[in-house]
Amino acid sequence: MNHLDIAYHPRLLDPSGERANRPEDFGLTMVIDKGIGLSSFEECLQLAGQYVDYIKLGFGTTVLYSPELLRKKLLLAKKSGVVLYPGGTLFEIAYHQGVLQNYLDSLAKIGFNYVEISDGTIELVTSERSRMIREITERGFTVITECGKKAGGSHLSVEDLQKTLYSDLEQGASYVIVEGRESGTNVGIYDKQGQIDTEFLTTVEKAIPADIRKRLIWEAPQKKQQIELLRFWGRNVSMGNIQFEDIYNLECLRRGLRFDTFILGHESSAVQAEQITL
DSSP states (O other): OOGGGOOOOHHHHOTTSSSTTOOTTSSOEEEEESSOOHHHHHHHHHHHGGGOSEEEEOTTGGGGSOHHHHHHHHHHHHHTTOEEEEOHHHHHHHHHHTOHHHHHHHHHHHTOOEEEEOOSSSOOOHHHHHHHHHHHHHTTOEEEEEESOOSTTEEOOHHHHHHHHHHHHHHTOSEEEEOOTTTOSSEETBOTTOOBOHHHHHHHHHHSOHHHHTTEEEEOOSHHHHHHHHHHHOTTOOEEEEOGGGHHHHHHHHHTOSGGGSSOSSHHHHHHHHTOOO
16 A cells, blocks of 8 residues: 555544644744754754744854844744744843844845844843833844843742743734743753742643633743643643754654553543544
8 A cells, every 4th residue: 555545543643632732822832953964954843843833043052043034934933834043041131232133134134024032141120121122123023032140049029020021922822931041940930950830830831821822832942841841831831942853752742642641631631542543
């Protein structure tokens, strides 16, 4: 039999019943690009692009690429329906150096449509952060923001997250990323061992309604963190700073195609698992 004639049962493609027809603005996967070559970038998108929503050019790496290479990556991402955008560190550097307008002009000239605004290293008072979101949005960019500091030992309060989330969305941001860095240790919602502060998540669940929470993207570079977020928030929680080699792994976790999340700890998943028939 030709392999093209094989049709898997929908219950095999998505045992959870929650991923195949998910809303476009929910359950997002953001991958971090720390300098992957063009051939590998293209190959990865061909293989797994359908399971990726955003690719962030990590740190300040954007300026180290040639414009031609960036345009090629942008084109490949666009063909796969994926958004490629520069990380917030570069925004912070441009702001701190007083060359923000030049930075935005350069991004527009290359073809970027998305910009990340963060203050993980610099100090950006609320009024100035709001002004940046408004002005950059007015220039035609879609803005994603990040909440939290990058220094080791820096941890968010629920009140700060809530305030930042509501304010950023009101000013025009599309999503707010919860800082976790590329390591996922001793920052944001993670301790020195990379364990999640579940008490923090519980308080967030009580303080922020679900329709607003869906605008949060939780940075979760480690598999154990991805599993815990899926167990707490469900299969369609939005996650970021995913490694290229973990795209399939995460989608398997989301769908219940791995032991770790074959059945999640809530009633709907258990019922679905019991009803699987071939």
